[in-house]
Amino acid sequence: MGQSVSSASNNAQCPVDHNSLKAASCPVDHNPIKATSNSAAQCPVDHKSLQASQKPAECPIDHGSLNSLNQMPTLSQGRAPNQTLDLPTNRTESSILRDTTTKWEYPSPQQFYNALVRKGWETPEEHVETMVQIHNFLNEQAWQEVLKWEKRASDNTADIQLARFKGRPGEISPKARFWLLAGWLLPSRFNTEPPFDRHDWIVRRPQTGEEVRYVIDYYSAPPEPDGSPVFSLDVRPALDSFASVKERIAFATEEVWADFRENRSAGISKRDQ
Template identity: 65%
Template sequence: MGQAASQSVAPSSAGPAQCPIDHSAQMSTPAKCPISHDKPAASSSSSSRPAQCPISHEKSKPAQCPIQHDAAGAELNPLNQMPALSQQPAEQQLAALPTDRETSSIPRDEGGSKWEYPSPQQFYNALVRKGWETPEEHVETMVQIHNWLNEQAWEEILRWERKENPHAVEPQLARFKGRPGELSPKARFWLFAGWLLPSRFNTEPPFDRHDWIVRRQGGQEVRYVIDYYSAPPEPDGSPVFSLDVRPALDSVGSIKQRIQAATEDAWATFREENARNSSQSTH
């Protein structure tokens, strides 16, 4: 989401595009691509190639967020640490791209306004800024995936918030920051686990990281960390993603939330295994 897409104070067509967006407290359920790959996605091209993740996963080049968060010399929006992205066609651009911005479901303030996602043109300009060569006909599908991942991340945050206070008013996304290339402590731990037991744990780092600042009812702000992972693709080549969303360990309250969630998961696993063993013993 950009100035409005990810988290901005006021929607603006000239506002920076950004992903505010696990993706969940657990990474046990990968998020599937929302794009149907049975037929070509609607775009300016009739390409039959399945939609691809906008992140490069080549071993030779570290995967990064396509949105530049720290452009040297550019004035950054304090709400998302991004420069403004133009709605004008980029140099050498061959096909026209839509400039309409989709409104997210993510509240931005108490007034009821929502964050806006970047337009396909803004998203393409962000890719160009990063030096990525991306065919224009794939950009609209990439934007759909980007927006969908943000929505999934927000749903995971709401799950955490409902557990903390089921009766509270829905929180707002106050601001966010993309931190590509910065591994969270948890991501480092899982990479170490993968190094020790590669057959059991993932050995690939997350392709992106975001920090979202959520404002609760009453004004309290809580930081959430979101690690974005790529999961094995579907048989037809459709991309699959896994989001690890959780409260940062910045306060006693967040630490209690994380411990409670881990305890509940461990207890649920124990009960399932116990029930399975009891069922087998009766046959």
């Protein structure tokens, strides 16, 4: 929990849009992607061949431009100028509840491509479908990390909803700043790259009506030996309420004790050998 990583060995309409990792499997058949709990820096749509003409990596979906009627990004399904390939316009339903009856949908490949074009990113059209699958996969993994935090507050997370979300690329969170400082001081131990994107997700707990803000930092990690890209996520409740502060402290304390017990057990085993 906290941070998670994905690689191009595994691959969420984007409700979106450092060192501990978990694995997951990607829906893309050609290359796999993995997910874990700890993060690094570059866009989920940024394979080497899909880089966006020297522009900073970030999610192409403008999460701030939401339709006031349905809280969904307004994205065109029409072909972009000079587009040469037909791209699918079907949208994939996510596993993330938007309200009591509906779930969020991810953008179609055509909408995703239009968002890239609007931002001026040069993207091979034949790779867009794979990029969408990676994008969706990363956000599904982010939601699973959110649910892990929510399970600490209640055993029943089946009705937890993502009420709203906002993309905040370029706004570095305090925790990300801390890790950047750590990387500057100890580059051999910590990541020196900033997150390529940041999202704020507002999660609603229907049983109490409470809303909790989560911060998600998206990082890129070193690629797999075969060149497959790896991404990681740092997901945690924002420190804007007493309950969230308490939960973050409790979780950090549990991690420290777990590491201590593991190291102590390892030391005892070595002495017994």
